[in-house]
Amino acid sequence: xxxxxRKMPIGIQSFEDIRxxxxxxxxxxxxxxxxxxxxxxxxxxxPRRFGKSLLISTLEAYFLGKKELxxxxxxxxxxxxxxxxxxxxxxxxAEKYDSPEALNKMLELHLNRWEDTYGKRGSxxxxxxxxxxxxxxxxxxxxxxxxxxxxxxxxxxLQALGNEELLDAYRSTLKAFYGVxxxxxxxxxxxxxxxxxxxxxxxxxxxxxxxxxISMHSDYINVCGIxxxxxxxxxxxxxxxxxxxxxxxxxxxxxxxxxxxxxxxFNGDTTGIFNPFSVLNALDSLEFDYFWFQTGTPTFLxxxx
Numbered sequence: 001x002x003x004x005x006r007k008m009p010i011g012i013q014s015f016e017d018i019r020x021x022x023x024x025x026x027x028x029x030x031x032x033x034x035x036x037x038x039x040x041x042x043x044x045x046x047p048r049r050f051g052k053s054l055l056i057s058t059l060e061a062y063f064l065g066k067k068e069l070x071x072x073x074x075x076x077x078x079x080x081x082x083x084x085x086x087x088x089x090x091x092x093x094a095e096k097y098d099s100p101e102a103l104n105k106m107l108e109l110h111l112n113r114w115e116d117t118y119g120k121r122g123s124x125x126x127x128x129x130x131x132x133x134x135x136x137x138x139x140x141x142x143x144x145x146x147x148x149x150x151x152x153x154x155x156x157x158l159q160a161l162g163n164e165e166l167l168d169a170y171r172s173t174l175k176a177f178y179g180v181x182x183x184x185x186x187x188x189x190x191x192x193x194x195x196x197x198x199x200x201x202x203x204x205x206x207x208x209x210x211x212x213x214i215s216m217h218s219d220y221i222n223v224c225g226i227x228x229x230x231x232x233x234x235x236x237x238x239x240x241x242x243x244x245x246x247x248x249x250x251x252x253x254x255x256x257x258x259x260x261x262x263x264x265x266f267n268g269d270t271t272g273i274f275n276p277f278s279v280l281n282a283l284d285s286l287e288f289d290y291f292w293f294q295t296g297t298p299t300f301l302x303x304x305x
Contacts, residue, residue: 007021007022008024009280010281010284012054015057018054024235027074028224029074029075030074030078033078035220036190040190041210042211043193043195043198043212044195044213044215044220044224045196046194046196047275049277050224050277051276052152053093055194056089056149060087060147063189064087067082084144085142085190086142086147087146088138090149092153092156097160100169100170103169103170104173107173111130114134117138119137120133121137127173128180131177132183132184136184138187145190147191148191150194152194152195153178178208193211216266218267221266221271225276226279231274235283238283241286242288257279257282257288261275261282261292262274277291277292278290
């Protein structure tokens with residue numbers, strides 16, 4: 001059996017860590033370049049454990065001008081300037097939202113950190129008002145428009161489903177907070193929101209009707225996840241190992257992975273997408289198991305059903 005073992009980035013959501021620590025990386029930077037040059041405000045919905053946080057991290061590294069992390073990748077030949085922009089990265093994933101205070105505390109944490117960087121001016125005390133001031137101050141201080149990256153924008157809402165009072169409180173807070181992104185448009189270079197769901201226009205998104213939803217857009221189907229071509233091209237040594245371990249051919253190994261992990265079609269006329277979490281775990285453990293179901297099942301959907 002081939003003894004060459006490469007590092008699989010299982011659970012690693014930092015683009016910088018993956019690149020600096022020599023983990024296997026499926027190059028998505030050509031799509032990243034298309035995103036940043038073809039539009040400004042975006043929304044992307046994908047299932048859990050599908051690479052949304054890694055995409056956000058990649059965008060952050062790009063807008064911070066960390067050119068060295070992109071050596072050898074497609075974007076290296078596409079981007080010429082590598083300018084540095086102020087980046088406001090809001091990650092709502094790592095928290096349990098069981099009270100209005102929990103959400104306010106998380107937003108306060110990020111606002112305090114951004115104000116430490118860009119200063120706090122004026123007497124504004126509301127969360128949305130402080131957010132708007134930070135965007136303006138960051139623009140004035142750096143002389144460049146601001147990049148806003150929001151990961152799992154809907155996490156608090158999903159955790160509050162079934163509790164109408166709490167859900168209404170979260171809707172009210174987030175509607176005002178995210179609404180800043182529309183009024184602050186002149187100060188913004190790029191805006192990207194990810195989530196599992198898209199809450200209807202009547203709630204959080206009513207003030208964000210300028211967002212371009214690329215969740216089902218054919219040009220961005222494989223911005224997260226792995227295509228069969230990417231699997232065969234990027235993971236040849238691992239496919240050989242898993243085939244040898246299970247006494248099958250590499251062609252049969254790909255067929256088995258296709259049966260189990262290629263279940264995502266975000267547009268009817270496009271290629272199927274393999275779940276990256278399942279692919280990495282299978283190639284690391286050399287087993288064809290149901291990895292995503294064990295950790296990525298959307299609890300809110302089960303409860304609703």
